[in-house]
Amino acid sequence: MARLESRGVRPGPIPACAGIGLRSVHHQDLLNERPAVGWIEAHTENYFHEGGAAVRALERARADYPLSLHGVGLGLGSVDGVDREHLARVRHAIARFEPALVSEHACWGHSGGEFFNDLLPLPYTDEAVELLARQVGEAQNALGTRLLIENVSAYVAFEHSRLHEWEFLTAVADLSGCGLLLDVNNVYVSSKNLGLDARAFIEGLPEGSVGEIHLAGHSRNGAVLIDDHGSHVCDEVWQLYRLAIARFDATPTLIEWDTNIPALSTLVAESQRADSMLGELRGLAA
Amino acid sequence: MASLRELQASFAAALRDASVPCAVLPRENLSIYRNNAAISFRTALGLSFPVLRRRVGDDYFRELAGRYRRQHPSRSGDLHWVGRDFAAFLAADLHGTEYAWLADLARLEWSREQAAVGTMHAAISVDALARFAPEQLEHLAFTLQPSLRLHASDFPIFTIWAANQTDNAPPVDQFLAGECGLVRTRVDGVEVRRLEPRVFSYLSALSAGAPLGEAVSTAGLDQSALVQALGFVFHEALVCAVALKVARPAS
Numbered sequence: 001m002a003r004l005e006s007r008g009v010r011p012g013p014i015p016a017c018a019g020i021g022l023r024s025v026h027h028q029d030l031l032n033e034r035p036a037v038g039w040i041e042a043h044t045e046n047y048f049h050e051g052g053a054a055v056r057a058l059e060r061a062r063a064d065y066p067l068s069l070h071g072v073g074l075g076l077g078s079v080d081g082v083d084r085e086h087l088a089r090v091r092h093a094i095a096r097f098e099p100a101l102v103s104e105h106a107c108w109g110h111s112g113g114e115f116f117n118d119l120l121p122l123p124y125t126d127e128a129v130e131l132l133a134r135q136v137g138e139a140q141n142a143l144g145t146r147l148l149i150e151n152v153s154a155y156v157a158f159e160h161s162r163l164h165e166w167e168f169l170t171a172v173a174d175l176s177g178c179g180l181l182l183d184v185n186n187v188y189v190s191s192k193n194l195g196l197d198a199r200a201f202i203e204g205l206p207e208g209s210v211g212e213i214h215l216a217g218h219s220r221n222g223a224v225l226i227d228d229h230g231s232h233v234c235d236e237v238w239q240l241y242r243l244a245i246a247r248f249d250a251t252p253t254l255i256e257w258d259t260n261i262p263a264l265s266t267l268v269a270e271s272q273r274a275d276s277m278l279g280e281l282r283g284l285a286a
Numbered sequence: 287m288a289s290l291r292e293l294q295a296s297f298a299a300a301l302r303d304a305s306v307p308c309a310v311l312p313r314e315n316l317s318i319y320r321n322n323a324a325i326s327f328r329t330a331l332g333l334s335f336p337v338l339r340r341r342v343g344d345d346y347f348r349e350l351a352g353r354y355r356r357q358h359p360s361r362s363g364d365l366h367w368v369g370r371d372f373a374a375f376l377a378a379d380l381h382g383t384e385y386a387w388l389a390d391l392a393r394l395e396w397s398r399e400q401a402a403v404g405t406m407h408a409a410i411s412v413d414a415l416a417r418f419a420p421e422q423l424e425h426l427a428f429t430l431q432p433s434l435r436l437h438a439s440d441f442p443i444f445t446i447w448a449a450n451q452t453d454n455a456p457p458v459d460q461f462l463a464g465e466c467g468l469v470r471t472r473v474d475g476v477e478v479r480r481l482e483p484r485v486f487s488y489l490s491a492l493s494a495g496a497p498l499g500e501a502v503s504t505a506g507l508d509q510s511a512l513v514q515a516l517g518f519v520f521h522e523a524l525v526c527a528v529a530l531k532v533a534r535p536a537s
Binding site for chain 2: 045048049050051052053054055072073074075078079083085086089108109110111112113114115116117118120122123125127128131155156157158159160193221224226
């Protein structure tokens, strides 16, 4: 495996190449092997604590890799509002780790004081556009940075939805000034579960709106696709990815793996596949 | 048309109770979200209480986690906090049963969990005592490492904890004598350590702000053991600050 040369200073912006999601089981391997991946992304909530092995590992990894922090817990579309304490912790993590990108999800997660710790789907209505855009704007102000907002995978759709998901996301981005994080696997999973057109989704998002792409695997439970990030990216998702990078130009692309996590080298190999597709695109453009 | 507030409230209610209606399709897929929430909660709880989970087995742990979640649902978007009330829940839920000892084990594991993500503050050296006269020593009060947690139980929780660091460990008889000890953050990890009862009671008194002489008496140590007791807290890098605590004149 190619090794990354240490640069001695905190690396800057996320390059338009493939990166990997950093999970705690890979902390030591990443630090020992220094694989040549373009950047790393960490789940913000796993690095809230003052001390401990995880924050020490991220501090060290951060010295050699451009870093993106990806939140899963703010529930920015919750009508009960954004948890101020959680937002303050994200702000603290940003000050500490100095990520080049910060992202969250187009979802809600809590109601009546109970947190479901999941990325729950929103109805695609004007009211939800306004609420999510307002709260994304509040979070951007509080955090002092622009956010990328990710489309979530869905197992149900609200009967009240009046917009296509891509129209919904585009409107949120227009109103709040956020960018979009396009999870191609989520587009595929939702399209299969809800009988939607995945290509229309990708072609429906405005060019220039997508700042990052996520790729992951899913599993099947009967007729339902489950977004478990527990396997290789499937061929259909790679095909959609090719469509996406052609439309949104070369875009930083993350390989995520959260269950049945394999050896770090498997993630690196998967990221190289994304890199080779990005390379082909550049070859065509040259 | 229902408001967003009404839609989220009905979705949340349908996650708590499958019989509650919610305007989504396909409706049966709501069970995926219902299961996700329960599994995320239980998994996070299991990561905070690995020894307890090992001792009771996955089936009983699932039952405990389910009962606990109904009374203490997650209150944060950060799953690391779901175990905060688990020991108190177990103390009430298992009171008077043969599993009552699990509450003390849970307290110990929660302390370990906190210490694992804490920081060790700079300890001062025994040289800091040079500015005090020998007769002042008994009036010294100490600020100990903030990560220090002291535990005393009627059950052998430190032995149980130490014996169950891997799966399939042989059981420890939970009706052996009670134990006490400490949990704290070290530079590169956590220390979980059983203490001799007098040392425990000495540290407990110091930790509660008692001056050295009083802490030594409370622990039933001879005053001649004062210097040794003093040496112990410095040797263990437990002292972050020291101050003379002047007794208030009797009124």
